[in-house]
Amino acid sequence: MAPRRRSKNPHAEAEQFRRRAVLGFVVVAVCLVGLAGWYFKLQVLDHDEYATRSEANRIRPRPVVPGRGTIYDRNGKLLAENVPAFRLDVTPDKVKDPAKLIADLRAIIELTPEDITRFEATRKATRGFRPITLKLRVSEEEMARFAVDRWRYPGVELVPYLTRRYPYGDLFAHVVGYVGRIDEKDLEALGEINAALTHIGKTGLERYYDEELRGRIGYEKVETNVEGRALRVVGRVPAQAGTDLRLSVDADLQQAIVHAFGELEGAAVAVDPRTGEILAMVSLPSYDPNLFVNGISSKDFRTLNENPSRPQFNRLVLGGVAPGSTLKPLIALAGLDSGKRKPEDTVVSTGMFYLPGTSRGWGDASRRGHGVTNLRKSISQSVNTYYYRLALDLGIEQFDQYMEHYGFGTPTGIDLRGEIGGILPSPQAKLKSRKERWYPGDTVNVAIGQGDWKVTPLQLVRATAGLADGQLRRPHLVSQTRVGFDRPWESLPQPASIPISPNPANVEVVRLGMMDTMQPGGTGWRVASGAQYLMAGKTGTAQVVSRRGTAAVDPRSLPMHLRHRALFVGFAPADNPTIAIAIAVEGGGYGGSTAAPIARKIFDAYLLGIMPEPPVPAAESATPGAAAPSASAAPTSVPPAPATPKPATPAQATPAQVPPSTQEPRR
Incomplete structure (x- = not known):
């Protein structure tokens, strides 16, 4: 027996359609209001934050390390100076595979095991957006080889800087001392504001007056393209040069x-x-x-440490x-x-x-x-x-x-x-x-x-x-100091003397x-x-x-x-x-x-x-760097x-x- 067909109810169907239409309209309206509110939040309430982020994608701060203060003897002879050099810096967050990058770089630049070990230790202790020095004193030949394939190494830059040199060699080693590369303990002591420094005073006057000698770090605002390449400098906070020292030593x-x-x-x-x-x-x-x-x-x-005369002992x-x-x-x-x-x-x-x-x-x-x-x-x-x-x-x-x-x-x-x-x-x-x-x-x-x-x-x-x-x-x-080459020398105050009798x-x-x-x-x-x-x-x-x-x-x-x-x-x-x-x-x-x-x-x-x-x-002594008290130690x-x-x-x-x-x- 054939089934009986139900008769259509036009009024019920129309009412159902109206309910569904109203519900759809409400949902769409709510979505539009939410979207409008979200746009309002982005464009009005959070405008400053996102504008800053946008600007940061285009403008990046680049630290400017000041020249370290120079050191002179009482007659104006230079005992510690700064000479230009280039170093190889790597920004970790721009490198996908650091191990592969180092392997590729070793094919064109000589990297010692000490360089690689130091880089890895610093990379683990430093924020990824901060450049880390992989090699100091890159030679001209190495610079030329790197420039040919520069595009293959994103996040790697050749950076000009001033390195320390002691013209008199061993003559003032125990007085002036020396600077050395910053390690993890140094970074902890210096803080984030000085994280861009590569060297710090280790011994002698370089250590005692390190804070004055290193000056104050500045920053440049650099405009970059989508690849992160620097285009131009759009702003600058100048660095303050280190203090020069004049010694009483002749x-x-x-x-x-x-x-x-x-x-x-x-x-x-x-x-x-x-x-x-x-x-x-x-x-x-x-x-x-x-x-x-x-x-x-x-x-x-090792050779210095094994010398029984202990050249490093002051x-x-x-x-x-x-x-x-x-x-x-x-x-x-x-x-x-x-x-x-x-x-x-x-x-x-x-x-x-x-x-x-x-x-x-x-x-x-x-x-x-x-x-x-x-x-x-x-x-x-x-x-x-x-x-x-x-x-x-x-x-x-x-x-x-x-x-x-x-x-x-x-x-x-x-x-x-x-x-x-x-x-x-x-x-x-x-x-x-x-x-x-x-x-x-x-x-x-x-x-x-x-x-x-x-x-x-x-x-x-x-x-x-x-x-x-x-x-x-x-x-x-130290008898006198000056902040800037064109500034006058100022005498340091000394404690009062006391009678011996x-x-x-x-x-x-x-x-x-x-x-x-x-x-x-x-x-x-x-x-x-x-x-x-x-x-x-x-x-x-x-x-x-x-x-x-x-x-x-x-x-x-x-x-x-x-x-x-x-x-x-x-x-x-x-x-x-x-x-x-x-x-x-x-x-x-x-x-x-x-x-x-x-x-x-x-x-x-x-x-x-x-x-x-x-x-x-x-x-001739077999000890590198250990100078005997002889004429051979005299500077030219x-x-x-x-x-x-x-x-x-x-x-x-x-x-x-x-x-x-x-x-x-x-x-």
Whole structure:
């Protein structure tokens, strides 16, 4: 049976259509309102944000690193300069496959494993939109090869920049220092604002004044195309150039000291006692700081570290020696200021000193003794007995108070990082370091600069300059600064000086004793023979190994690293001092025969302009960058100077001339 058809209801269908039409209209209206609201939000409410984003796609900021401040000596000679170079920068977020990119670049540019390792480490620690340096100092040939296929390497740019160069090489390595590539720790310390920097001061003045030298980074607004290529600069925030430094150091005197040392190792520093300005400071052997600027090779770095002479070790601020007899003028001054001694007071030197109730003796410089000795004679002939008795009369507490006033046991405050304070012997220090109490014999030892003493050449020269001028001043290297080449130099303020003694007459007596040292009968008289000016000084010898029993030690019989250190402190002209020096020669034997002749050459160079003759270079060293103190280290900008005849030096003492005692006598 056929199914029955339902009849259509036109009214119902029309009503259903109307409902659907209304619903569709409402949906469309809601969508249009939402779209209009979204457009309103984009065009009105968020206009500034999206306009900035749009502009950022077209305009990109590019950091402008300022030129690092240059460094000059006191006469305007350039010690650290900037030279143009090109580096290869990679922007990580523009590179799809960094490993493939590096492999492709290695085919046209020499990349060392150190370059790649450094790049990867920096890439992981840096935001992707910041360029990272892959290679510094790209050669002209490499630049040409890269330019041919530049289009193949998106995100890679050759960037011009200024790199550091040290024209004098090893001569100022321990003073000026060097800059090196920034590592992860440096980035954390510098912050985002300085992330565009590639180098930072690592040692010396480059490190101490790094913030002033590096200046302030600027920015350029660069318009780019859709590929990110720079089209033009549309805005600029100028960079602020680094501050230039003028040192008090004299490059010619610095070279003269190196020549005066010859092939010897050690340290020397010269200051102007009237101002505290460092005139020269040398630590030998040295090294070439240019090796470190763009990353030293593993081979060169390993060779430097394996050198037993430690070229990188700054003996001026990090090294310490027992002061030996160079301390005697200061102890004599302490005796006068304390009232324990008068200039005319005398002791009798018999050649051996004994503490009451003991059989252990301390020897004098002369086995036969020096006889009746007053203060001036005790300095000029280095009479140990005078100071044995004086130190015992002072007592170790009062002794330390005076030595601390003269600057021992604390850093001098020179504008170099890492300076040590040395060791000032005291009962507290001995108890802390060796768990032993203090004995009278310890006081006897420290009275001649032995025992637990450790002083730096800087501390010695500061105290010596105080004797020369009557004032203790902070030694400093930088005397003037300027911000911009066309700006005038401005002097740096220095801390106020303090008197070395409340009684200038006491200082004068000590000075006379130091002048007697350089006259016939004194321990340094042969060195001063024939000088056109008066000298004042004090020789000293510090032993490295202890004596056993009463056997004398001939330093010439010991290996070089165990030989006595030869010391000298002094100033000239003695009647109107303009230079004070401290010298420490490693393995030099005795101060009078090794350190004092070096002092004479330094005085002649500074006061008379007579430069010491460069020594004959020894065999070529196998140590890259480690420069021996020889003429080969001299820069071409330092002209040769006339040589001065080598002054006669006293013969070294033989074992028979050294009195048997429990301490090596100090001269």
